[in-house]
Amino acid sequence: MQRWSFFWLLVAKLAVAELDCDGVTCEVESIHLLQHAHTREVRKSKAPERPEALASPFAEVLVLSINEEKYKLSKAELKDQGIVAVSRVKGFNASRDSELSEALALLTEYGNANSLHHTVSNWMLCLHTSPGNPPNFGAANSEFWRNFFRSSPRNVSELLDRDQHNCVPKVVAIAAAHLRLWKELAEGKLQTKEVEEKDPWYLVMEEDVDLCPYWRQRMEKELPQAPADAEIIKLYFFGHWRKEDEVKVSVRNDSEPATVTPFLDARDPLRGFDLFKAASYEFLHGASWSSVPVAGFYAGTQAYLIRPSSARKLLKQIRGKPFQDIDMTMMLSANNYVWRRVLAQGRPENVDLLQDGATESHGSAARTATATAPQCNMEPPSDQFW
Numbered sequence: 001m002q003r004w005s006f007f008w009l010l011v012a013k014l015a016v017a018e019l020d021c022d023g024v025t026c027e028v029e030s031i032h033l034l035q036h037a038h039t040r041e042v043r044k045s046k047a048p049e050r051p052e053a054l055a056s057p058f059a060e061v062l063v064l065s066i067n068e069e070k071y072k073l074s075k076a077e078l079k080d081q082g083i084v085a086v087s088r089v090k091g092f093n094a095s096r097d098s099e100l101s102e103a104l105a106l107l108t109e110y111g112n113a114n115s116l117h118h119t120v121s122n123w124m125l126c127l128h129t130s131p132g133n134p135p136n137f138g139a140a141n142s143e144f145w146r147n148f149f150r151s152s153p154r155n156v157s158e159l160l161d162r163d164q165h166n167c168v169p170k171v172v173a174i175a176a177a178h179l180r181l182w183k184e185l186a187e188g189k190l191q192t193k194e195v196e197e198k199d200p201w202y203l204v205m206e207e208d209v210d211l212c213p214y215w216r217q218r219m220e221k222e223l224p225q226a227p228a229d230a231e232i233i234k235l236y237f238f239g240h241w242r243k244e245d246e247v248k249v250s251v252r253n254d255s256e257p258a259t260v261t262p263f264l265d266a267r268d269p270l271r272g273f274d275l276f277k278a279a280s281y282e283f284l285h286g287a288s289w290s291s292v293p294v295a296g297f298y299a300g301t302q303a304y305l306i307r308p309s310s311a312r313k314l315l316k317q318i319r320g321k322p323f324q325d326i327d328m329t330m331m332l333s334a335n336n337y338v339w340r341r342v343l344a345q346g347r348p349e350n351v352d353l354l355q356d357g358a359t360e361s362h363g364s365a366a367r368t369a370t371a372t373a374p375q376c377n378m379e380p381p382s383d384q385f386w
C-alpha cells in the first residue's frame, strides 16, 4: 500500500516541481533518492607482504571524522597496511547546535545556503540513504504532506526550520565538512609532511570506511592510467553507472582496438530521465520502494583522491551553487572519475549495525539492493537500465 501511494506522491510532486521551475531546466531531474541497503560481507583488508616496498601513490590520508574512536580504528588499520601519514580532519557533529550553525555559516560564506537545488526538499532528504542506511519512508511521507500546500523552502535555514524528522542536519553537516576540508587543503593547512611532488594526491576517507584487499597493488598499477585531467578520483561509489562512461586508452591507429582503463568518467550525475526511468522500471517490476535503487550516478564521498589544485578549483566552482548533496555538487564542479571496481568499502561493524535495522524493516529489500552496491575489487553489478 505504502509503495503505491509513494509512487503517486512522487509523480505528483514532480509534476508540481515542473510547474515551479519557470523556464529553467525543467527536466524530471528531481529524483535523488539515495537508497541502498547493504548486506554484503566486507572482507578485512590484508596488509601487503612488504608494504614499505611500495611507494605511496598519495602524500597523506585525511580521515574526516566526528568520532575519535572510529578515527583511531582507521588509523590503526592504515598503519597495518604500511600507511603512517594519517591525520584527522574534524567534521561537524550534526547533533550539536553550535556545530550545525558553524556548518551553515560556512555554506553561507560560499553562497551555497541561499538557494536550493530543485532535487532538494524536506521529504527528499528523508529518503536520503547510503549503503547500510535505509531511507525513512514514514518521515518522508509525513514531510511530504506537511509541505504539500506550502511554498517550497527557499534556503538551507528554511529547510532546517521545517525539518521535523531530523533528516536535514546530517546532510548539511557532511556538505560543510567536505567543504572545510577542501578549504584547509587549498590553504596548505592540512599538510603535515614535506613532499617533493608539487601538487600530490591526498586520500580523503570518511571515518567508517576501509580500503579493500590489494588496494595498494591495484592503486600502484592503475593510477598511472588515470586520465590526465582527473581532479578527483573516487575509490568508492554507489548508485547507477553507465558503461558508456568507461575511459578508454587513446589508440594510435584505427585498426587497434581501444582498451578500457579501470576508470569511469563520473559525469551527468543527475541525468534525470534515466533516473526516473530506472525508478519506474524497478518499481513496476515488483520491487518494493525500499529496494528501488533510486540513486544518483556515482554517488558517495566515502573515499577519494584529491589534489590541492583540485580543492582550489572546487572552492571557486561551487560559489553560489544551490544547495544539494555534496557528492553531486562535487561532480558538477570538477573532473571526477571513479574506479569501476571499487577500492574501498564501508567498515563491517557499521554495516552489521545498520543492517539489523534494515533487514527488520525492509525484509527482502536488502537482498535486491545488494545486487546494486559495488563490492571490493569486483565489477559493479550491471546496471540493467541502459
Ligand SMILES: *[C@@H]1O[C@H](CO)[C@@H](O)[C@H](O)[C@H]1NC(C)=O
Pocket (backbone or CB within 6 Å): 066, 067, 068, 093, 094, 095, 096
Ligand atoms: C554528537 O553530539 C551529540 C550531542 O551533543 C553527542 O551525544 C554525540 O556523542 C556526539 N557524537 C560524537 C561522535 O561525538
Ligand SMILES: *[C@@H]1O[C@H](CO)[C@@H](O)[C@H](O)[C@H]1NC(C)=O
Pocket (backbone or CB within 6 Å): 113, 114, 154, 155, 157, 158
Ligand atoms: C531564507 O529565506 C527567508 C525567506 O525568503 C528569508 O527571510 C531568510 O532571511 C533567508 N535566510 C537566509 C540565511 O538567507
Ligand SMILES: *[C@@H]1O[C@H](CO)[C@@H](O)[C@H](O)[C@H]1NC(C)=O
Pocket (backbone or CB within 6 Å): 252, 253, 254, 255, 256
Ligand atoms: C596499427 O595497429 C596495428 C595493430 O596493433 C598494427 O599492426 C599496425 O602496424 C598499426 N599501424 C600503424 C600505421 O601504426
